[in-house]
Amino acid sequence: MTHNQIIKEVIKYTNNTLLINPLIQNTIKLVEWAVTLADKYSDHDINLPNPEKPNTDEEKFYVEKTNAIFQDAIAYIMYHECMHLIYNHQYDKNDDTYNKELEKEADSSAFKFIMDNEENQDNFQKGLSIVIANVILLFRAHPSDIVSKRHPDTDIRIITCIDYFGEEFPRLDAIKYIVSLAFELFFRIYDIPYKVERANDINELLNIDMVIFDDLKKQDVIRQSFNKRERIL
Ligand SMILES: [Zn+2]
Numbered sequence: 001m002t003h004n005q006i007i008k009e010v011i012k013y014t015n016n017t018l019l020i021n022p023l024i025q026n027t028i029k030l031v032e033w034a035v036t037l038a039d040k041y042s043d044h045d046i047n048l049p050n051p052e053k054p055n056t057d058e059e060k061f062y063v064e065k066t067n068a069i070f071q072d073a074i075a076y077i078m079y080h081e082c083m084h085l086i087y088n089h090q091y092d093k094n095d096d097t098y099n100k101e102l103e104k105e106a107d108s109s110a111f112k113f114i115m116d117n118e119e120n121q122d123n124f125q126k127g128l129s130i131v132i133a134n135v136i137l138l139f140r141a142h143p144s145d146i147v148s149k150r151h152p153d154t155d156i157r158i159i160t161c162i163d164y165f166g167e168e169f170p171r172l173d174a175i176k177y178i179v180s181l182a183f184e185l186f187f188r189i190y191d192i193p194y195k196v197e198r199a200n201d202i203n204e205l206l207n208i209d210m211v212i213f214d215d216l217k218k219q220d221v222i223r224q225s226f227n228k229r230e231r232i233l
Contacts, residue, residue, distance in 0.1 A: 023058055033045065076130045
């Protein structure tokens, strides 16, 4: 699935009243422009949301938050790669379990590096950025990309990341809800059956989500639903 198709799917599940908001409309245009950069460079239209000359106070508020989250998410990904170098990780082509442990070590060290930073002013925002860096891995070209030989599966990677926070982390539930929403979006985009009835609290909800992922991986439903979807598109 291309980025544009994913954007269309996301919009489909967005509350319609939100779509009337001009800031949301402009944000959608901005994202559509951003994905064109993968093929060809063009200038950022400053009539669209931008950090340099925000068009309204509301835009300034959200752009600054989004910018900070983006920068921390990218920093986390770069720290992850740096950790492979610092630990001199050498992959073993015959041992995927070992390779996954190396990835886990890079993830957990990058997490600590960002969260323990002395200049760290806003732990919640940094934590959220790290989770988002992991959550975006759900939305790649093919849903079966969540299963990986060398890296831990994406769902496992996200849940492991939540564990790094520890239960004392302020507003941990808010982070867990964002993860749960991302899981739900993934299920909806790929027509994966799930029920909304369900959990008494967020931990139970995430446990149910993980059972769905386990099931998908066992039955290869991910691939089947992708094929079905491809016929629709
Ligand atoms: Zn890695």
